[in-house]
Amino acid sequence: MDLDELVRPILDLLRGADERHARIADLAGPDVHEAAFAGLGVPLSLGPGESLDLAALTRAVEATIARSVRTLHPRFFNQNFAGADPIAVIGDFLGAALNTTMATYEAAPVFTLMERAVLARLAALAGWTAHEGLFVPGGSFSNLYALQLARLRVDPEARERGHDGAPLVAFTSTHAHYSLKKAVVLLGLGRRALVEVACDERGRMRPEALAAAVDASLARGERPFFVNATAGTTVLGGFDPLPALADLAERHGLWLHVDGSFGASALFSAAQARRMDGVARADSLAWNLHKMLGVTQQCAAFLVRKTGALRAAFAAGADYLFQPDKPHAEYDSGDLTFQCARRVDALKAWLTWxxxxxxxxxxxxxxxxxxxxxxxxxxxxxxxxxxxxxxxxxxxxxxxxxxxxxxxxxxxxxxxxxxxxxxxxxxxxxxxxxxxxxxxxxxxxxxxxxxxxxxxxxxxxxxxxxxxxxxxxxxxxxxx
Amino acid sequence: MDLDELVRPILDLLRGADERHARIADLAGPDVHEAAFAGLGVPLSLGPGESLDLAALTRAVEATIARSVRTLHPRFFNQNFAGADPIAVIGDFLGAALNTTMATYEAAPVFTLMERAVLARLAALAGWTAHEGLFVPGGSFSNLYALQLARLRVDPEARERGHDGAPLVAFTSTHAHYSLKKAVVLLGLGRRALVEVACDERGRMRPEALAAAVDASLARGERPFFVNATAGTTVLGGFDPLPALADLAERHGLWLHVDGSFGASALFSAAQARRMDGVARADSLAWNLHKMLGVTQQCAAFLVRKTGALRAAFAAGADYLFQPDKPHAEYDSGDLTFQCARRVDALKAWLTWxxxxxxxxxxxxxxxxxxxxxxxxxxxxxxxxxxxxxxxxxxxxxxxxxxxxxxxxxxxxxxxxxxxxxxxxxxxxxxxxxxxxxxxxxxxxxxxxxxxxxxxxxxxxxxxxxxxxxxxxxxxxxxx
Structure with missing residues (x-):
């Protein structure tokens, strides 16, 4: 099959990124799209029918482009990502073509090194002197993993025993990402384990409100263990005051996670980096390169300031994958995370960088x-x-x-x-x-x-x- | 920047998929790869230095191909995936170029419909008459989500209250995927909540061993709630006897999850489909199209046989994303899962199909x-x-x-x-x-x-x- 024919409309799309006359989106309902694809001889539905030839597949690719949202359009302001960098798109293409998993160095030697290079530089920009981390499928997972590490720090027995109903309490702001709410439920801590702290008019957590919330929690006999500081809230772009939050976290022994999914990229700019002041004191950091930097979905780094917690939290040591007697096994990342196979998201970040x-x-x-x-x-x-x-x-x-x-x-x-x-x-x-x-x-x-x-x-x-x-x-x- | 120049080596790689003389992998350590990239003027390390020109980027792409594992080689037998279909690779490329998120119909109208089409046909192949589901970043997440749905079925209060230490017990076989072990830890159920049941010499769970394990658990005063049946174990390719397991699940009120990440694709083959007999009775099903079908990493469908459980488990209703007064909001998938942004993995499955x-x-x-x-x-x-x-x-x-x-x-x-x-x-x-x-x-x-x-x-x-x-x-x- 002539792959060039299929690739051409994709390259045309990338080349036409700044065509302002192009339509960004339309309001068509499912029936309209379905009829359009059917009219091209490529119905959206699937069944035991025939396979399509190259011409039909090319029409399907073209219709997909025409009927999808044009997120690379200069007037697409709809999400916390936009303007994909064509180099990142090609990085994604290359990663797909090489189709491997990040779980082991053996299966992904170059990508393992690229991931380590990207994470090392991100950690250095955060002012950290030691770190561990990896790319995860979105900032929601960074926030989930941070909560899990924090839970296991105060309750290491939970790994074997499970949560025992102890009133562990996490804090985040009312403007924080909703993944925190989802995460406490998934982790078995329960929705009630998350306290939402008031913000100022710019969507920034009020440190005095956090202090009061922690005191109130302690007065109720609960165990505060975690605070999420948002660096760049989704709606208002607020940056929580990290130094004040770090002080409180230190005073109360809370794990300080910075959800910089949206805002941590401020660290690249001399003029904007001050927004992240205090991140050097965080225990963990979420940093999505697919938002401000134009790397394609998804490219989410999760970083932990010290080493050892990820393996302790996630290792399962599957003997068909992770063999200490294999060369370079110390570079295997699979036991640092919940996932088994993992896409090579670091590649597109590295190439774009x-x-x-x-x-x-x-x-x-x-x-x-x-x-x-x-x-x-x-x-x-x-x-x-x-x-x-x-x-x-x-x-x-x-x-x-x-x-x-x-x-x-x-x-x-x-x-x-x-x-x-x-x-x-x-x-x-x-x-x-x-x-x-x-x-x-x-x-x-x-x-x-x-x-x-x-x-x-x-x-x-x-x-x-x-x-x-x-x-x-x-x-x-x-x-x- | 001339994108064709960067894309050329990727297309060459895909065209040369059956070149048997090509090297699949080598044993080079990190220092060797690092020196090679540095020698090409594209050091793997990152820092505040200059950006690279097209020629240097092209060398980086070529070196990445040369030094990565050639998983599309006909003699690559190393993982539970191989031989990526070039059409799927191009589907991944197209998805990256259109760079959007599956969370809402508004942002992904065509991909939402494609996802629904793929899932509907997979569910039909499983013999289900109703279903819900979505693509997740790997089978580990399918298994995690199945456990979470099962937990909430027997303990709906856990959503608000958290796990209370009740002795919920899940069962899986000794040959099952290690993600089950990771999942019970992440969910706060604890490692002890998972009982591993003995297999026969082909890696298939022995139903009589499961029956005995459930009885023993009940005798200990525990609450069995979940059984994972593996369809295609990682190492031996064993298919657990689904009808016998479904009988036991029914008798004891257990959620029956079928981890068909590797083996569910047997349903496409008239000769092999019998291996999946009984899947029609499962409560949920993991099915990775990136394994047997050559769709690129990752393309993991998670299916639930009835509707409603996913939203009940995961909905957070973020008002900046999910607005009931928006057109076609009933097609939004974001509240059905833990993730916020989600890659359009269904696209490459649909195109390959x-x-x-x-x-x-x-x-x-x-x-x-x-x-x-x-x-x-x-x-x-x-x-x-x-x-x-x-x-x-x-x-x-x-x-x-x-x-x-x-x-x-x-x-x-x-x-x-x-x-x-x-x-x-x-x-x-x-x-x-x-x-x-x-x-x-x-x-x-x-x-x-x-x-x-x-x-x-x-x-x-x-x-x-x-x-x-x-x-x-x-x-x-x-x-x-």
Whole structure:
């Protein structure tokens, strides 16, 4: 089969990353997509039928591209990732072609060394002098593993005995990622083991609220063991105050995990690194290179500041895989994690890093933050919109104001209800148009607001203006 | 940057999949690889240095290919995957280029439909009339999630309260995948919550041993809640007797999970499907398309026979992602799993399925089983080797016998010790040569034996003869 034919539309997609006229998404429902694929002779459904020839497969690839969300478009602001680096895409392709597992050095010698190189440099950027770690399938797993290491530190018997119902308590902020809530359930600690601590107006945990929460927990006779500090919250881009949290963690013997899935890449930028001050004192760190750095899904590093805890937590020593009498077995990573086979995610990170250099990563961060600051200033001076929170990191949250309410004098319950109900209709209108894409959500119980996330280095100031105009037009359409 | 230049060596690799003269692997240590990359001007280490130009990046891609394990080689028998289908590799490439997440229909409309199509057909092949499911990052997670669903079925309060130390007990066989051992620890049930049940000489759980183990557990006042049946064990390829296990599960109210990560693909083959008889009665099923079907790492389906349990176990309802007022939100899969962002693994499965058809998948399975049967017969008639177990599925386990012990009359402790110590030395010699690659491991406390795994459709009978000759030569080298 002529592979070039199948690869061509993919390369065309990558080459056309900054084509602003291309449609980002549409609102088509399942039936529309299904009919379209069926019309091309490649129905989405599967069954005992015939295999397809190259021409049909190529049509399927082209339809998949045309009907999928164009996340590399400069006006895609919908998620905490955007603007995939084509080098990372090719790294993923190379990893797939070499199709192996990271579990052993024997099966992945080069990738094992690349993973160690990437992790070593990330740890150095965090100011750590010793570390262990590996790539995991997303920041949710980093957070899960951090909780497991912390649990086993205070209750090593849990490995053999299981959780015994002791009231272990973990702390995170109300703006933290929801994976923490999922993790305490999966770990058998239970949802009640997670206390959510109040934030300031920028989504940053209040240290005095954490101190009070820990004291209250102790007063209830519980055992605080873990605090998650978020570096770059999903919605507001808030960075929890790491030095104050580290002080509290130290005082109470808590494991300090920094969920820097979104924000740890600030460490690449001389101007932004101060946001991460204090990370050198963390016990563990989640750092997703697939968010700010444009490495493709998924590329999530999990780092632990000391060595030994990962193996103690996860080792099972399967004798068909991990044999101490095999050469270089000390490089095997499989017993450091829950997974058996693991994708070679480090490869694409390494290749992208070599291609862009740390200066390139820094420029990407600086560009994104500058655009966010520009957008926030732009929105603050525009009566069509009202900022929902002070800008932070690369996140700008704001409301579109219906014309008859401009300029908005004050939010009332009636105004809030109107704004809240409008958001999904505006979003639907935007998806029908397909020229820009951003998300919406409520913040702290307020009405739905829109959120611009600046990540793609191809995004320019004109894209902000264009997107705001599109949003205004979609607002009017939603009102009509 | 000229992407074609970077893609060329990857396409060359895929086109040369059946080049038998290519080196599969070598024994080089980290220092050798590091020196080689450094010599090309692309050191593996990372730091604040310069970015590389296209020529240097291309050299890095070429060196990565040359120095990695060639898992698509017809004589790569080292893992429970082999012979990646180039269509799946391109599916992975396409997924990376479109770089999105499966969490919401909005972000992944086509992939959501493809995932549903793949899962629906897998469930139909299993004989299920209702199902839910999704792709997860490996069979270990399928097994973990099955345990979590089962735990919440008998103890729904655990979601809020956590595990309370109640003696919940899960059962699996001594030949089952080691992820079960890891899973009970991660879930806070503890290692002691997993009872390993004896197998027959083909690595199949003995139902009478399970019955006795459950009775013993009940007699100890414990609460049996889960049994894992393995369909295709890692080392011997054993299929647990599903009908007998389903009877026992029904009698005792146990959740029956079938870990078909390796073996469920037997359902594609009319000749092999009988191995899976009884799967229609399972509560959940792990099925890795990245093993027997040549879809690239990772492509692991997790299926549950009824609907509702996944959402009940995992939903967190993050309001920035999952909004019931968004169009088509009922198609969102994010609240069905622990992960937030999820790779579009279904795409490559779907594309490969369309390209090969179910007849192609069946042919792949039948070819692999036929080769294994041929190899076992070949080995049984060759005084240089002794089968370590009756052949099953695509696995053939055997010892190389040193010339002065041929024909082997009987295994004695001295013979066993010699065979055990020889295996790693033979393997090292084989890696130095790089013309074939297979693994070794002990079985049930016996001496290390070699294991051929037939998966790659490009493997031919001549490859078996060649590999056995290589093994014999490496044995002599190891003795010398």
């Amino acid at each position: 070599k291609a862009r250099g740390e200066a390139g990563f820094a420029a990407r961060i600086d560009h994104a933050v500058a655009l966010a600051e520009h957008a926030a200033a732009r929105i603050a001076g525009d009566p069509r919109f009202v900022l929902a929170a002070p800008p932070s990191w690369v996140n700008v949250c704001f409301w579109w104001i219906p014309p008859d309410l401009r300029p908005l004098a004050a939010r009332t319950p009636e105004v809030d209800a109107a704004l809240h109900a409008l958001a999904p209709r505006i979003k639907a209108a935007m998806l029908r148009g397909g020229a820009a894409m951003l998300g919406f959500q409520p913040i702290d119980g307020g009405p739905n607001c829109f959120r611009l996330l600046f990540i793609n280095p191809a995004t320019r100031r004109e894209d902000i203006d264009a997107t705001l105009d599109i949003l205004d037009a979609c607002g009017r359409e939603a009102l009509a | 369309k390209a090969r058809g179910e007849a192609g998948f069946a042919a792949r399975i039948d070819h692999a089983v036929a080769l294994a049967e041929h190899a076992a017969a070949r080995i049984a008639g060759d005084p240089r080797f002794v089968l370590a177990a009756p052949p099953s599925w695509v696995n053939v386990c055997f010892w190389w016998i040193p010339p002065d012990l041929r024909p082997l009359a009987a295994r004695t402790p001295e013979v066993d010790a010699a065979l055990h110590a020889l295996a790693p030395r033979i393997k090292a010699a084989m890696l130095r040569g790089g013309a074939a690659m297979l693994g070794f491991q002990p079985i049930d406390g016996g001496p290390n034996c070699f294991r051929l795994l037939f998966i790659n459709p490009a493997t031919r009978r001549e490859d078996i003869d060649a590999t056995l000759d290589i093994l014999d030569a490496c044995g002599r080298e190891a003795l010398a």
